[in-house]
Amino acid sequence: MTESSVAAPRRGVPIWVQIIIWVFLVGLLAIVALGLKRAQQGTVQPGQVIKNFTLPLYSGYDLGGKSEIQLQDLRGKVVVINFWASWCKPCEQEAAEMQQAWTEYEPTGKVVFLGVDYVDTEPQARVYLKKFGINYTNGPDLATRISQYFRIKGVPETYFVDQDGVLQYVQIGPFTSIDQIRAQIDPLLK
């Protein structure tokens, strides 16, 4: 046996160091990948079951006297979820049509409209609701939880959920006529 082979230095990196480095790198890559995936995902897609959420309601805009509403309580009805804000000019384009549609479908008892007020202040929201004569259920998106779940890209956006809680259609941007709203609700009622 030669001298050099006796004094052979340690080879490689200890296994625990390797594990830590790889875990760190894989974790970092996973975080980046999740972020990229989420950014590319867009809004929730039709066909998805919408998970339950709670919407606190503005007083005077409640539903059956309740101060907050849970989506799961509305199973069996078509739910139209409209994201809006008082500072949003395009929202004003569809405000009258949305209210008109609500007036049409309210007597059937088969459709519920939910206005979700995104990043807004209550006094201004009330001015807006009064200005457009909106009287369907409305409330603030507290801590932007609902909009984050739907991954909205802006306002207005409208989501049509069927009687089984499945998302059927997403409208990005304002409706320009009431026929566009009818075209989404009527097939769900058949």
Next chain:
Amino acid sequence: MKAFYKSPLSRITDRKLLFAILFALSLGFIANSIASAQGPTPTDDDVNRIAKQLYCPVCESTPLDVCPTEACRQWRDLIRTMLTQGKSEAEIKQYFVEQYGARVLAEPPNRLVAYLVPAVAILLGALLLFRGFQMWMKPSLTESSAVDSEREAKPSQDPYVARLEEELKKRK
């Protein structure tokens, strides 16, 4: 001795005067209590002092005090209203967090953890990488130098190589 006597008319006048004084005092007290509940009118600087600590989710990366959008203007108005109502800076920030989420804050609520954890993680990562590279480099250097010295010390066993080395030595 002349008895002090007050006519019924003067007694009525005194009572009216007393009532008027009490009424005026009550009004003054009420007015004062309302004024102290409202607080002084906040200046733009007061509003901006809080606004610059907030970010509107609609206009990302723009502090509220310099954000030009309508949404931000409404938020600043709300801050002004709350200051007028006598709300403190902490109460206003708490209200905004409850309404719009913690992401509206310019600085995270738990500063120590938020700044300490990334710093420690980076330092730890750098240390691990440094140690890792050190361990990778050392053995290869030692090994290559050991092999070189071994080669120099030991004459080649291959007769062809030995002859070649001999020829090379002669030419030198």
